[in-house]
Amino acid sequence: MKRLVREIIIAIVNEYGPQEMPKRLSDPFWFQALGCVLGFDWHSSGVTTTTCGALKEGIKGLEKELGLFIAGGKGGTSRKTPSEIVGVGEQLSCDPEKLVYASRMSAKVDSSAVQDGYQIYHHSFIFTKSGDWAVVQQGMNDANKYARRYHWLGSKVTNFVVEPHQAICCDSRGNTLNMVAGESDEARKMTVILSQVKPDTLVSEIKKMQNLYLPSRHHVDVHDIHPDRLYKIFTKTYETVPKDFESLLGIEGVGPKTIRALALISEIVYGKAPSFNDPVRYSFAHGGKDGHPFPVDKEVYDRSIEILRKALKQSKVGNSEKMDAIKRLNYLDA
Structure with missing residues (x-):
């Protein structure tokens, strides 16, 4: 999995530049597709932590060459994000403190300004040497046992506390104190x-x-x-x-x-009331053929498959691995 994701990243960076990775990882469909092509369970909360972990391990040793860095992770590792950003040091052509602020504020928003019942336990901060960044973080609700994933894209954040998210993903909606609405x-x-x-x-x-x-x-x-x-x-x-x-x-x-x-x-x-509308927009799953948690949206499903195909074609993995992955994908098509 680390080998495959390593080659996918190299291919994308070579073709589009390092700034493309924050863009793609902030897209919930693309992120989910990447997790699927790497072999993780599409319907598990673990797809977030394991995919981000594979990404971080996959580029280890190539960060300077790629101009791409990944900080943070699950649990205690997430709290090391600021020091990991600063540790990149002279490899950055931007002020690292601005990236540290972006990391801290995105975590603060999703833990305090968006109170949806999901406790943040995973925070991955993806950034380039020129200062492009994205955040993929996840929270867990102990009551309903669902996870919720939050996507941020730095280039689209004009205000950290006014509609800052690229997407929020979950299979459950509820009442939320949403101070960033x-x-x-x-x-x-x-x-x-x-x-x-x-x-x-x-x-x-x-x-x-x-x-x-x-x-x-x-x-x-x-x-x-x-x-x-x-x-x-x-x-x-x-x-x-x-x-x-x-x-x-x-x-x-x-x-x-x-x-x-x-x-x-x-x-x-x-009399100044906040919003209580749950900001979640996308789901972890494509839906189910039995209609649960909702009917399959074939257009979205086909889009995910096409994303997988393109990602595979652009990768530089050995022929056997590439063909095996495509065969598995075609089997799902049947």
């Missing part, structure tokens, strides 16, 4: 204003709200927020005086509970 603009502005209010005032407002009965449609439970525990971080935001929502989100210690509390005050006290 376009319709959350007023709520974002209000949370910044509130973050500059004295902590005693904020804590007092939350305690008042805990005596209220919110309508059943509301997806943030005020009783899950513990005002006294938030006092310290409210003090920090008050002293820092963030200029916008991105700055607020970037403050160390500001996490899901802080954002939930500020969003709740924003809505209940000032």
